[in-house]
Amino acid sequence: MTDYTQCPECGSDDLTINTCEAWCGDCSWHITDQAPAFDQYRTAELAHRDTITQLVDSIIDTQLAPITPTAIELRARREALGLSQQQLASAIHVAQSTLAQWESGKRRIPGIRPELNVLEALVEDFIDDLVDQVNTGGAESLRTYLADTDWWATDPVVNALALPAALHRVAAARAAAKLHRSGTTISITT
Numbered sequence: 153m154t155d156y157t158q159c160p161e162c163g164s165d166d167l168t169i170n171t172c173e174a175w176c177g178d179c180s181w182h183i184t185d186q187a188p189a190f191d192q193y194r195t196a197e198l199a200h201r202d203t204i205t206q207l208v209d210s211i212i213d214t215q216l217a218p219i220t221p222t223a224i225e226l227r228a229r230r231e232a233l234g235l236s237q238q239q240l241a242s243a244i245h246v247a248q249s250t251l252a253q254w255e256s257g258k259r260r261i262p263g264i265r266p267e268l269n270v271l272e273a274l275v276e277d278f279i280d281d282l283v284d285q286v287n288t289g290g291a292e293s294l295r296t297y298l299a300d301t302d303w304w305a306t307d308p309v310v311n312a313l314a315l316p317a318a319l320h321r322v323a324a325a326r327a328a329a330k331l332h333r334s335g336t337t338i339s340i341t342t
Contacts, residue, residue: 237252278323294340295341
């Protein structure tokens with residue numbers, strides 16, 4: 153049986169096959185669609201491409217493809233982050249009107265769950281940092297920010313990401329609640 157993934161002349165696997173010809177990159181072997189055997193090479197190449205495409209699709213489906221939130225999930229997660237539509241839209245680089253259409257169900261939502269996960273993880277990190285400032289650093293209050301630019305001036309990462317200060321205020325409120333549950337009452341200041 154002939155292996156149509158290797159050159160019949162030299163055995164090289166450096167074959168190039170397109171719709172009307174096939175050739176070897178290592179020797180002078182060449183065949184065109186006029187030859188009866190060409191269909192065998194073309195069929196083998198298409199099967200090989202299909203296998204690769206299926207593998208790539210499988211990896212994307214299982215590993216890389218972001219999961220699309222429902223309209224209500226998107227709104228709930230935005231509200232849990234303490235962000236307005238405009239603030240979340242800015243954070244994920246879309247227009248506010250687009251976000252409004254996603255939340256109302258008027259427009260299909262793309263796979264943005266990874267972006268939401270990152271924002272939620274950042275809020276959790278901010279909460280942990282604020283709680284640590286009180287528990288280990290002896291802070292007497294939790295400092296947060298009213299203006300985005302005030303927060304950006306204190307942290308180059310949030311400045312680079314242009315995160316809204318509302319995220320920090322949510323983290324401060326949640327940190328204060330967490331501390332309160334553990335018996336520490338603390339105020340939030342700016």
